[in-house]
Amino acid sequence: MAGGNSYRMKELSEKRAVCAMPIAGSYRSIDFALSNMTNSGIQKVAVLTQYNAGSLNEHLNSSKWWNFGRKQGGLYVFTPAVTADNNFWYRGTADSIAQNLSFLKNSHEPYVVITSGDCVYKADFNKVLEYHIEKKADITVVCKDMPADVNVERFGTVKMNEDSRIEEFEEKPVVAKSNTISCGIYVVRRRQLIEMIEKSIEEDRYDFVKDILIRYKNIKHIYGYKLTSYWRNIATVEDYFSTNMDFLKKDIRDYFFNEYPDIYSRVDDLPPAKYNVGAQVRNSLISSGCIVNGTVENSVVFKKAYIGNNCTIKNSIILNDVYIGDNTYIENCIVESRDTIRASSNYVGEDGIRVVIERNDRFVI
Amino acid sequence: MIKKEMIAMLLAGGQGSRLGVLTSKVAKPAVSFGGKYRIIDFPLSNCINSGVDTVGVLTQYQPLRLNSHIGIGIPWDLDRNIGGVSVLPPYEKITKTDWYTGTANAIFQNIDYMESFNPEYVLILSGDHIYKMDYEVMLDFHKEKGAEATIAVMPVPMEEAKRFGIMITDEDRRITDFEEKPEHPRSNLASMGIYIFNWKTLKEALLTNQEQSGLDFGKHIIPYCHKNGAPLYAYEFNGYWKDVGTLHSYWEANMELIDIVPEFNLYEEYWKIYTKTEILPPQFLADTGFVERSIIGEGSEIYGKVYNSVIGCGVTIGKDTIVRDSIIMNQAKIGSGCELYKTIVAEAAVISDGVKMGIGDEFPNETDPHIYNSGLVCVGEQSFIPAGVTVGKNVCIFGRTEAKDYPDNQLPSGRTLIVKAGDVE
Numbered sequence: 001m002a003g004g005n006s007y008r009m010k011e012l013s014e015k016r017a018v019c020a021m022p023i024a025g026s027y028r029s030i031d032f033a034l035s036n037m038t039n040s041g042i043q044k045v046a047v048l049t050q051y052n053a054g055s056l057n058e059h060l061n062s063s064k065w066w067n068f069g070r071k072q073g074g075l076y077v078f079t080p081a082v083t084a085d086n087n088f089w090y091r092g093t094a095d096s097i098a099q100n101l102s103f104l105k106n107s108h109e110p111y112v113v114i115t116s117g118d119c120v121y122k123a124d125f126n127k128v129l130e131y132h133i134e135k136k137a138d139i140t141v142v143c144k145d146m147p148a149d150v151n152v153e154r155f156g157t158v159k160m161n162e163d164s165r166i167e168e169f170e171e172k173p174v175v176a177k178s179n180t181i182s183c184g185i186y187v188v189r190r191r192q193l194i195e196m197i198e199k200s201i202e203e204d205r206y207d208f209v210k211d212i213l214i215r216y217k218n219i220k221h222i223y224g225y226k227l228t229s230y231w232r233n234i235a236t237v238e239d240y241f242s243t244n245m246d247f248l249k250k251d252i253r254d255y256f257f258n259e260y261p262d263i264y265s266r267v268d269d270l271p272p273a274k275y276n277v278g279a280q281v282r283n284s285l286i287s288s289g290c291i292v293n294g295t296v297e298n299s300v301v302f303k304k305a306y307i308g309n310n311c312t313i314k315n316s317i318i319l320n321d322v323y324i325g326d327n328t329y330i331e332n333c334i335v336e337s338r339d340t341i342r343a344s345s346n347y348v349g350e351d352g353i354r355v356v357i358e359r360n361d362r363f364v365i
Numbered sequence: 366m367i368k369k370e371m372i373a374m375l376l377a378g379g380q381g382s383r384l385g386v387l388t389s390k391v392a393k394p395a396v397s398f399g400g401k402y403r404i405i406d407f408p409l410s411n412c413i414n415s416g417v418d419t420v421g422v423l424t425q426y427q428p429l430r431l432n433s434h435i436g437i438g439i440p441w442d443l444d445r446n447i448g449g450v451s452v453l454p455p456y457e458k459i460t461k462t463d464w465y466t467g468t469a470n471a472i473f474q475n476i477d478y479m480e481s482f483n484p485e486y487v488l489i490l491s492g493d494h495i496y497k498m499d500y501e502v503m504l505d506f507h508k509e510k511g512a513e514a515t516i517a518v519m520p521v522p523m524e525e526a527k528r529f530g531i532m533i534t535d536e537d538r539r540i541t542d543f544e545e546k547p548e549h550p551r552s553n554l555a556s557m558g559i560y561i562f563n564w565k566t567l568k569e570a571l572l573t574n575q576e577q578s579g580l581d582f583g584k585h586i587i588p589y590c591h592k593n594g595a596p597l598y599a600y601e602f603n604g605y606w607k608d609v610g611t612l613h614s615y616w617e618a619n620m621e622l623i624d625i626v627p628e629f630n631l632y633e634e635y636w637k638i639y640t641k642t643e644i645l646p647p648q649f650l651a652d653t654g655f656v657e658r659s660i661i662g663e664g665s666e667i668y669g670k671v672y673n674s675v676i677g678c679g680v681t682i683g684k685d686t687i688v689r690d691s692i693i694m695n696q697a698k699i700g701s702g703c704e705l706y707k708t709i710v711a712e713a714a715v716i717s718d719g720v721k722m723g724i725g726d727e728f729p730n731e732t733d734p735h736i737y738n739s740g741l742v743c744v745g746e747q748s749f750i751p752a753g754v755t756v757g758k759n760v761c762i763f764g765r766t767e768a769k770d771y772p773d774n775q776l777p778s779g780r781t782l783i784v785k786a787g788d789v790e
Contacts, residue, residue, distance in 0.1 A: 025647025026663070064439065248649075257646040257664060267440070267642045271631035272400035272660040272676075274623070279657055287647040288401075288663050291632070300647075 001093060001184070002030055002049050002056060002117035008154070008236035011355045015336065016055035018235055019117030022302050022319055022337065024247040024256070025287040028059050029234055030117040031265045034066045034075075039261040040125035042113065043073030046103055048096045050080055050089060065266045076103065092206030098197050104190060112193050114208070116184035120243055121231040122256065122263070123185070131225050132187045138220040139192075139213065141166060142185035144227045154235070155181035156209055158224055166222045169214045180224070182209075183231055230255060241334060241353045244300045244317050248283055270303055278309055294324075308343065323362055330356070367447055369482040371504055371561070373417045374472055375408055377492035378425030378465055383611045385736040386745035386763040386783070387711055388427075394492030395430040396615075397694040397712060399622050399631065400677050401662040403434055404609060405492045406640045409441045409450070414636055415500040417488060419448030421478055423471045425455060425464060440641045453478060470580035473571040479564065487567050489560040489582065495618055495629065496557075496606040497636050504561060506600045513566040513595040514587065516540065517559035517602050529555030530583050532599045540597040545583060554599055556583065557606060566595055605629040613739040616709060619675045619692050623658050644678040644695075653684050662695065669701070683718065700752070707758070708742040716744070717752035722760075728779035730759045737761050737781070745783075 002019035009018055019030040030047070037045055045068060049056055063075035078100045080089045090096035097104070097114075104112065111132075113125050123142070132140040143158055152173075159168035159178040168177060186208075188196075196212050205211035213222060230252065234240040246252045256263055270289030275281070280295040289304035294311030301307070301318045308326035316333045324330070325343030332349030333356045335341070340360040347356050381393025388396060394405035405422075412420050420443060424431055431452070437443075438450035453475050455464050465471035472479075472489065479487060486507065488500055498517070507515040518532050526547070533542040533552045544550065560582060562570075570586050577585050591597055605628050609615040621627055631638060644664040650656060654667040661667065662678035669686030676682070677694045683701030691705045696713040699705065703716060706723030710716065722742045730737035737743060737759045744750065745763030754771040756762070757778030764784030768774070776782060 026645050253646070253649060253666075263645075265645055267645070269440075269637050269639050269642070271638070272662045273648060274632070274660045275656040275658065275671075276625055277658055281650040281656060282654065283650070283652045285647040285649055286661075289632070302647075 020055040035263040046076040093208035095206035114186040137223040140187040142183045143224040371486040372419040373488040380426040391430040467579040467581040512598040517557045518554040526550035711746035719753040722756040732781040
């Protein structure tokens with residue numbers, strides 16, 4: 001599921017789908033779902049895109065980065081298409097599956113894993129599947145207990161009984177009855193999914209959560225599988241910022257970068273990062289292709305950024321291919337990719353994170 | 366029918382013994398360069414950037430790393446249905462099974478490979494130079510001149526010309542004579558070891574001279590063609606070209622990459638250098654870290670101070686460590702409280718806490734002064750250096766060394782310390 005937009009991403013979503021948001025210097029958020037799939041031995045993956053898929057399609061230009069593209073299986077990208085019997089966009093998550101139902105019908109694999117592409121996590125879907133089979137579940141929903149201080153109102157919350165069967169499921173509750181949220185990862189038998197989707201579409205119901213999970217929760221056996229490891233959703237500017245900043249912590253870096261299995265991404269063939277005289281980088285992540293001439297503190301700098309002389313970048317995220325002119329001061333900001341910041345500029349996020357979008361001309365050599 | 370206008374044959378079998386322990390377990394073309402690259406990435410990237418999509422890589426000495434690096438050529442887009450990259454080791458034949466005994470002999474043994482692509486021209490390259498060159502422009506020159514063989518040459522200072530094979534040409538660039546390492550050079554055009562041959566000419570020359578032992582391009586094939594009156598031309602190249610054949614030139618070429626605007630610029634958009642990238646994450650520079658005038662590869666974690674250095678991918682540099690004028694290759698681990706001056710640390714070597722290297726006065730190396738000189742310290746791949754030892758200059762260390770190998774925790778300048786483990790020859 002990579003079609004979504006999120007108004008909570010504000011200006012950042014003007015450019016790309018949430019699933020294509022750059023994460024942790026060298027990745028995009030869909031890399032985590034795709035890597036988890038390939039690492040779980042899933043060989044056939046369909047990516048459903050709709051909203052602003054330019055960056056995403058560019059990122060998915062070859063399936064080899066995630067080791068798909070074998071003779072068995074492959075990576076399929078499905079955008080809505082006008083056909084003899086359909087001329088709609090994807091009207092909802094269930095509809096996006098319905099419009100590609102022939103893909104599911106022509107497959108032979110017994111189970112389907114449905115995930116969203118805007119989460120940062122590692123998961124072994126085989127474990128979820130084992131659990132699914134052991135519980136004789138119709139649908140298994142991967143859930144996560146959130147700390148008590150986290151506002152869960154933008155998630156779907158679930159309440160399970162002692163056997164982990166989901167008794168209540170509320171989408172974006174005003175007052176949450178539970179602090180357990182759905183991670184948007186589901187395991188379901190393929191035939192079961194086809195049957196439920198076909199029925200929903202007949203009734204003009206298009207949303208997977210509302211019209212399938214919530215509607216069927218008393219008839220079908222829907223179980224919750226608790227994920228205990230790191231999981232973050234990046235669908236708001238604040239979450240996006242703090243998820244990136246999490247990678248400045250050693251344990252998070254070790255978990256994602258140095259522990260088996262790896263997260264894969266498109267290879268960009270950029271040269272090593274270069275630090276010239278005057279570079280002062282502290283507690284920051286710097287990606288390949290960057291050239292640093294100034295001060296960077298507590299920041300995440302994505303690929304191919306140029307930071308001019310005497311600049312100060314503090315507590316900020318600099319996205320891909322940004323040019324920052326000399327003597328610039330940036331604090332508490334997210335600088336949008338391909339921005340060109342004029343020399344001697346000043347950008348400070350006063351209360352909260354400021355998204356900087358600057359489309360100045362750049363002299364390209 | 367398969368038809369390629371020009372195919373390339375890349376000679377990558379040499380040991381490169383003047384790189385000392387750096388090539389003890391890998392062939393010279395597979396040695397790391399510039400942080401994340403290996404030397405062979407430069408000719409391979411030049412090939413694909415020049416539109417040459419069929420490359421035979423001739424391997425012989427320690428080919429494992431080279432094989433796994435090249436694979437099926439994905440990083441260079443050389444995974445092709447027809448053509449692409451092929452690794453060509455020596456193989457057994459019914460009669461006359463032999464190693465590759467010379468550069469041209471290696472090519473001769475792969476005549477069938479070349480023939481299968483039905484080429485007009487064959488480009489001969491060596492895998493041990495750092496440069497960016499458009500072979501297509503050289504081919505245009507070759508065609509325009511109606512040459513049967515074209516040799517890429519580079520003007521060098523007259524006083525250095527005696528170290529090279531020198532081409533003497535007329536005003537039309539036609540080669541009239543050549544001299545190998547002449548005492549009194551008559552020209553300053555040095556051969557770069559890059560040749561374009563008409564396939565017919567090359568094939569005939571190889572077949573005629575096949576009995577020659579150690580069949581070599583410079584010594585046998587070019588003189589043979591010249592003697593037969595074939596038009597040979599010199600193609601002058603004026604860009605950056607570096608032979609990294611010695612430890613010092615290797616170190617120097619790396620150091621040139623960290624200049625503000627390096628003469629050899631990896632940051633240019635239009636002539637990318639590709640390499641196999643296994644490590645993707647960004648690099649982390651800690652609160653305690655400081656980096657200046659350096660390049661650093663992906664996934665490295667820097668807690669110490671780094672000046673004027675080239676650092677590979679997945680390297681860890683501990684707290685309170687100073688690294689200066691050094692080359693640290695992929696996956697090496699440097700402990701905390703270390704001091705490294707003019708040190709080359711090969712891949713996956715481990716340097717424990719408090720080690721000091723490149724300290725004290727310079728003395729010539731006891732075993733190989735022609736290799737280990739210029740004050741460099743060289744640590745071979747997967748070596749281990751115990752905590753707290755101090756190491757001098759012109760030193761070579763290889764293997765899992767222990768504290769007892771360092772009397773008084775010292776290894777003075779000029780020493781060679783090679784610990785032979787079961788698998789090391």
